[in-house]
Amino acid sequence: MIHSEGTTDTTGFRVGDRHVVRIHDVAFGGEGVGRIGDFVVFVPFVIEGEEVEVELTEVKRQFARGRLVEVRAAASARVQPRCRYFGQCGGCQYQHIAYEEQLRLKRKQVQDLLLRVGRFGGTEVLPVIPCPEPYGYRNKLMVRTQWNKVERRLVMGFLRHDSRLVVDVEECSIAEPVLNAELRKARLSPPPRGGLKVLLRTIPTGWEVPADSFFQTNRFMLSALVETVKKFIHDSEVEYLADIYCGVGFFAVEVARALKGFVGIECDQRAIKAARKNAEAHGVANGRFIVGLAEERLPEVLSGLDPARTALILDPPRVGCDLRVIHQIRAVHPVQVLYVSCNPATMARDLNTLCSEGLYKVMRVQPLDMFPQTQHMECVADVRLQAAGDGAVIGRDAAAICKGSDQTGLAKTP
Secondary structure, eight states, X not given: OEEOTTOOOGGGOOTTOEEEEEEEEEOTTSEEEEEETTEEEEEESOOTTOEEEEEEEEEOSSEEEEEEEEEEEOOTTBOOOSOTXXXXXXXXXXXXXXXXXXXXXXXXXXXXXXXXXXXXXXXEEOOOBOOSXXXXXXXXXXXXXXXXXXXXXXXXXXXXXXXXXXXXXXXXXTBOHHHHHHHHHHHHSOOSSSSOEEEEEOOOTXXXXXXXXXXXXXXXXXXXXXXXXXXXXXXXXXXXXXXXXXXXXXXXXXXXXXXXXXXXXESOHHHHHHHHHHHHHTTOOSEEEEESOHHHHHHHHHTTSOGGGEEEEEOOOTTOOOHHHHHHHHHHOOSEEEEEESOHHHHHHHHHHHTGGGSEEEEEEEEEOSSTTSSOOEEEEEEEEOOTTOHHHHHHHHHHTSTTOOSSSSOOOO
16 A cells, blocks of 8 residues: 555555655765655655655664665656666665766765754865766775576576675676676686675776785876875975875875975885885885874874874764874874865764864865765865964974974884
8 A cells, every 4th residue: 555655654564665765865875765644654766856755664663764765756857877777786885876966866865964963054075076987997806706506507696686696797888898708707607605705996007006915997097196195285385294094005105295294104014015116116205104093003103293294184084093003193283185085974073073173174176076876975175274274383382292303204214
């Protein structure tokens, strides 16, 4: 039975019930938000303004989730998905949305997260920088194998959007063509059993990246990402850089020529070895890379810099920064922090802590569409020290309490 969205008795909802709802928003994560009366229902693969028929798949006390059964009234931004697995595979959430609308939606989601999670009102969120190749851009895939008990065969692909089952995938529409060729080869000689993962990857020209080390997955957006970081650093007129969670040295190497010096920190020893080779290959010799956890090595690095002339780049994992790192930054007062994140929710949370008591201010956030057709996006937040006009005084005071500082901007310890 189909109920109208005017239903108000939430105690009677059951899994399997069908309702017609109007979607009034698409939340970060990709689910549309509708209501049955005052009761919230989350629905995937819909667009703001659409009227849809939904079958409830999960009912909680304050909300429910539903499966899209039929689009009764489609939004003008609805398009035909390119991938035949879309709607089953959990890799993409937005292939049904025209690309311009995806960009508008992602910008709004960043704005909402900064306000709701970060408590930042009025922070400038710039328009999302689009990807020149909205399909065929990924240079890394992690495919899974699983024994399909029903079909009695081994399947290889990606997890479904609604379960831990694997969708058998012959090609991925957002992957680079060379990776799809590798996927076809892997399917001809699959692993001997289910439960294993297969990494498929191409390395951008000019960079050394160990197999398990991080590198940006969209080469078409690398120049836009670098130019954003360069611009923010240029505008602050800093001379030194501390690149925290530096990986294989991508940011440090790319911006080194505009600086007097840099230091990078990374816990992945193989990545640090690669970073040193990448610096040498790019003719960069005005900095160094050190191995260790950011929360353990950062005090050493901060003790050897002049905060008034130094910017920090934070590019942490999706889970965000270790709280100790944020407190260490707040204790020393570097004049600029650039927070680079593929998860604007944890970014907003961490920036709230960094900026507490008015010590720092988020000047602007630049989203970049590193992951078209998906819920994900990259953001670069430009965060500045607030000193009521006397930032240089704060810089000198902070530097004075740092042991072992040579006041040149970088620690000399190996």
